[in-house]
Every structure is written in C-alpha cells, then in structure tokens.
Amino acid sequence: MKYGKRLAMAALIPLGAVWLTCAAVAGEVYTWTDEDGVVHFSDMEPVGRDANVQDLPDTSPPSGPSPYETPQAGKSAADQRREDIRRKGQESQAQKAMAEQNCEAWRAEVARLEPNRRVFFTNEQGETERMDDVARADRVAELKSMIAQNCP
Numbered sequence: 001m002k003y004g005k006r007l008a009m010a011a012l013i014p015l016g017a018v019w020l021t022c023a024a025v026a027g028e029v030y031t032w033t034d035e036d037g038v039v040h041f042s043d044m045e046p047v048g049r050d051a052n053v054q055d056l057p058d059t060s061p062p063s064g065p066s067p068y069e070t071p072q073a074g075k076s077a078a079d080q081r082r083e084d085i086r087r088k089g090q091e092s093q094a095q096k097a098m099a100e101q102n103c104e105a106w107r108a109e110v111a112r113l114e115p116n117r118r119v120f121f122t123n124e125q126g127e128t129e130r131m132d133d134v135a136r137a138d139r140v141a142e143l144k145s146m147i148a149q150n151c152p
Helices: 004-028 077-113 134-149
Strands: 028-033 037-040 052-055 119-122 126-133
Touching: 077 134, 126 134
Parallel strands: none
Antiparallel strands: 028 037, 028 052, 119 126
C-alpha cells in the first residue's frame, strides 16, 4: 500500500507542476488537500472545498526591444566586434601605407636637394627658376625635421 501512495504522489507532483505552469498564464492557482492527503492544484476554484489562492507573478515576456538584439539585424555582437576590429586594422594599415609614401617622398626630395647647389623648380606661372642656397637649405632642414618626427 505504501508503494501505491508513493507512486501516486510521484505522478501527482509532475502533474501539479504542469498545472502550475498552465495556471501561470492565468495568474492565480488554487490549492487544496483532499481526504487522502493528496494536494491538488487548479486554475479554477473548486466547488464545495476550501482552497488557498496563490497569486503568481506575471511571466509574460516584456514588451519592447530585447536587450539581446543587435543594432544591425542579422549580426551578432561578436560578429560586429570582429568587423569593427577588421575595419580598424584596415584603416591603420592604410594610414601606415600613406605615412610610408610620405616618408619616401620626403627622403627623395632631400636626396634631390641636398647634394646639388643648383636646384631648379617650376613656379606658379609655369616658369623655371633657380632656388637660391638659403631657400634650398631651409627646405632641406624642414624635410629632415618632418622625417625625424614622422618616419621610423
């Protein structure tokens, strides 16, 4: 007989959990104990029995945007982070390449200006002029300063 009651209780406990789950949508659960000591759960008030009413918290999902939604539809936060890292890496490489080009151009200009005493250039009117020694020395000093500050 004890085995039968245990089996009945073992069967009723999961059923009670199912009733509680179903009743959670309703918001109220009625519980009562019958003559045999079995606890019953229902979302409807029993007729002719004293039942305890238990209010359940609202378990419906909150309305509004999910805190787990990503700003860009279809991409997870990890994918967005990877894309940002990749984009920043590409920008950094582009900046390094531009800096290398500038450094090479400055070095080439120093190599052209420094050993020659007679340096010719084309002015804004399209005429060829000779750069005097002071202007040439100033330009070489300016380029060397830029190379020292910006080039490895």
